[in-house]
Amino acid sequence: MTDERPSSVSDACFIARETETRVRGVVSGLRCYSCGGPKHFAKDCQAQRRAPGASGPSDRGGGRRRARTLRRERCGALTTQSASAALPPIRETGVGERSRRHPLFPLPLTQALRTAQIDVNGVRRSVLVYTGCSKCSAHVSCCGKWRKAVINMVAVDGREFQCEGISTVRLRPPGGAVVHVQAVMVRSKPFGFEFILGMNGITALGGMIIDDRRHVQLRLKNPSLCGAVSDGLKIEERDFSASFDPVNRSWTAAWKWSEGAEPGALRNTMEEYPPAEEARTAYEEELDTWIDNGWLVPYNEEEFGPPKGLIPPMAVVQPNKSKERPVMDFRELNDHIETFTADTDICAQKMREWRREGPNVAMIDLTKAYHQIRIDKSLWPYQTVVFLRRRYCLTRLGFSLNVAPLIMKAVVSRVLSQDQVVERGTSTYTDDILVNENVVKARRVEEHLARYGLTCKPHEHVVNGAHVLGLKVLGLDRKLVWKRDNPVPRVSDRLTRRSVFSYCSRLVGNLPVCGWFRIAAAFVKRKVNSTTTNWDEVVNDVELWTLLTEIADEVRKRDPAHGMWNVAGDHGRVWVDANSLAIGIAIEADGSIIEDAVWLWPDDARSESAHCVE
Incomplete structure (x- = not known):
């Protein structure tokens, strides 16, 4: 139509x-x-x-x-x-x-x-x-x-x-x-x-x-x-396949077993990772929504035979959205699915490409992207879930399945390629789509996606403020600028190597410019490594906790994570500096630092390496 x-x-x-x-x-x-x-x-x-x-x-x-x-x-x-x-x-x-x-x-x-x-x-x-x-x-x-x-x-x-x-x-x-x-x-x-x-x-x-x-x-x-569409849209890769049904306007995917051998019944018997009591109500309401949407359906042993796998759900808190998100633990199943990740997008490289698209761009985000992809019924016995003492099967693509991002990228890319103008004016990162409106209007892209069974949220013009690859990008003085998308998290009272690494990752993330606290975060991770023997060992180090707290307070006061988003031209200036702790590099274009990086010296080579660079 x-x-x-x-x-x-x-x-x-x-x-x-x-x-x-x-x-x-x-x-x-x-x-x-x-x-x-x-x-x-x-x-x-x-x-x-x-x-x-x-x-x-x-x-x-x-x-x-x-x-x-x-x-x-x-x-x-x-x-x-x-x-x-x-x-x-x-x-x-x-x-x-x-x-x-x-x-x-x-x-x-x-x-x-x-x-x-x-x-x-x-x-x-x-x-x-x-x-x-x-x-x-x-x-x-x-x-x-x-x-x-x-x-x-x-x-x-x-x-x-x-x-x-x-x-x-x-x-x-x-x-x-x-x-x-x-x-x-x-x-x-x-x-x-x-x-x-x-x-x-x-x-x-x-x-x-x-x-x-x-x-x-x-x-x-x-x-x-x-x-609307034509027949014959199929994707065949070494680790998965996907096909489009033009009658029902839906995509169905199937992963491929490692070495082509189905593993038989899996061993996991854990039904659920119990959520905290204060989170249980929201968690169960969300799973009820999955049932209403048909993403979880009662498992029929007469049709599919005995279940062969049990996927335990867990509640993951999303502070920026104030909601509980059910996530399935696919770790055991992932051991039997070999992935080929040569074509996987790298966030930093994709960000560099998007920053060169100019200011007249819009973002399109698919609605519940992974749940728009159905899983072939022959694999349902491996995706069973027990919720409130009843067994269901997950009929959609699981977020934590190791081939899920590859399937999502392949489906979105194949859909966009059906229209040459749409393909030329868009760039994708998994389920996020950047639209260059100098080439094609975002509304046309939305209608094109809908013809192939992919629904999306209303597009956002980046100049009015939009979330782009974990950053907040908005217009200022006829240019686009970026800043941190989420507030600086609070330091936990209970520190482990796992929690410290997670905190530093949230602090630095995929920010193109971090300044001094990129070095500080790297130093903290090295320090916690030297004081622990495993990931979940509790760290009773007052100095480490004080250091993390000082870093967080300083970032809240003077956060260097911001700058110009648009990058034009083919020339820039590279700045290099070194001291006894690290070597740092910053790239300047149009009078602004557009990206920086840092590497710590090995503990046994700090002084010598610094003198060599100087």
């Missing part, structure tokens, strides 16, 4: 009102539903009052009732362009000043609209299929959770509707698979519908056709009807 609307109305309907100019444009385009004239409503129509049969004084009550009915119908259409698309066709009759306009068939506005039966968050609802909306709209009764946001919608009569926020909803058409789309949350019900299926939902469901009985058909079994 292609969007052939003029660019001036491409973002019409259920979208945030950004300027007063848009409101004036909507109001100035108002049109009477009775005579077709501009800038007035039927209740104020002079032609209607002059026409034979117009309501007189004795019919004032009926006129008011009709006006109220018309206003109620009018509330659902949010622009005149989208409203006119839903109205019956008009024909001219008569000549001269007394000519009037009449509908070819006298249908009420609500009957002219197209509806479909779709499961919305697991509940079957009659939804309004509305191509005049760029985004879906859901009544608050459809969703239990949403993210609050200040969004205003403008109706055809110029009135504003205050929205509650934004949510991701699950849509499943009869006989189809679940897709996830973003929807605007409202407390009113336009046309009395609890859910409006906008263009982002129609695209995610694979387009639509309207038959001769005015019935809507979604998820076409013949993709060529809407110009």
Whole structure:
């Protein structure tokens, strides 16, 4: 399905009102539903009052009732362009000043609209299929959770509707698979519908056709009807395979066993790594969501035979998102899957490439990316999970599976390569996509991904602030600058080699510029190595804890992790310095340090090496 609307109305309907100019444009385009004239409503129509049969004084009550009915119908259409698309066709009759306009068939506005039966968050609802909306709209009764946001919608009569926020909803058409789309949350019900299926939902469901009985058909079994995709998308690698189903618009992957030998039943018997009591409620709610989405389904031994593997889940806290994330422990299974990582992306190198793309870029992030890839049913017995004493099987790609990033990268790259313009204007890092909007618009990339079964969050223009490879990037004085994305963590009271290394990694991460604390973090890791014999040995070293605390306090006061994001040109200046502790290098371009690095001297070669460099 292609969007052939003029660019001036491409973002019409259920979208945030950004300027007063848009409101004036909507109001100035108002049109009477009775005579077709501009800038007035039927209740104020002079032609209607002059026409034979117009309501007189004795019919004032009926006129008011009709006006109220018309206003109620009018509330659902949010622009005149989208409203006119839903109205019956008009024909001219008569000549001269007394000519009037009449509908070819006298249908009420609500009957002219197209509806479909779709499961919305697991509940079957009659939804309004509305191509005049760029985004879906859901009544608050459809969703239990949403993210609050200040969004205003403008109706055809110029009135504003205050929205509650934004949510991701699950849509499943009869006989189809679940897709996830973003929807605007409202407390009113336009046309009395609890859910409006906008263009982002129609695209995610694979387009639509309207038959001769005015019935809507979604998820076409013949993709060529809407110009969506072609058959035969397959990926065959040494360690995995993946294929695309154009009917259900879904990807299915299968890993390959080491040396081609299936291992038989695995030995793990641990069902779960118990989460902390304060985290259990959120953890179980998240797993319930997995069950609702079909990512975890009850295991059927009659169909798949005895289970061959048990994957224990654990709760991982995400401080930056304030949520508990279930993560599966695939370590035993990974021992039987050999990976070939020669083509694996390196974050630092990808960051260097992205920084040369210029300021007119946008970020696209897939929604629950790994869970959009199905796992072949023959492998389900190795992905069983016990939750609340019931055995399920994980039907989707596990985040901790060793081949998961390779599968994700291959699928996204293959999808983007189906359109030469899209491929030329995008660059990927696993499930993150950078779009150079000088080459292709982000909206076109989103629609292209949806045609191949990949749903994504709304794109972010980097100049307005976006998360890019673990950094916060935003516009400043017509340039892009970067800074640390997460706050500096607190030093734990209980130190081990594992916790110290983790803390230093979070402190330094993949920051291109760290300055002095890159040396400090490296020195701390060397010190904890010298005082411990294994990763989980508790460190009772006051000096080490004091050193970590001083580093954290200094970073909070004067964090050197920031700088210019864009890098242009092919020339730079390299600065090198050394002392008895380390050798450091910094690269300067356009008057700014764009990257630095440091290496500690070996303990037995500090003085000699420093003198040699000098």
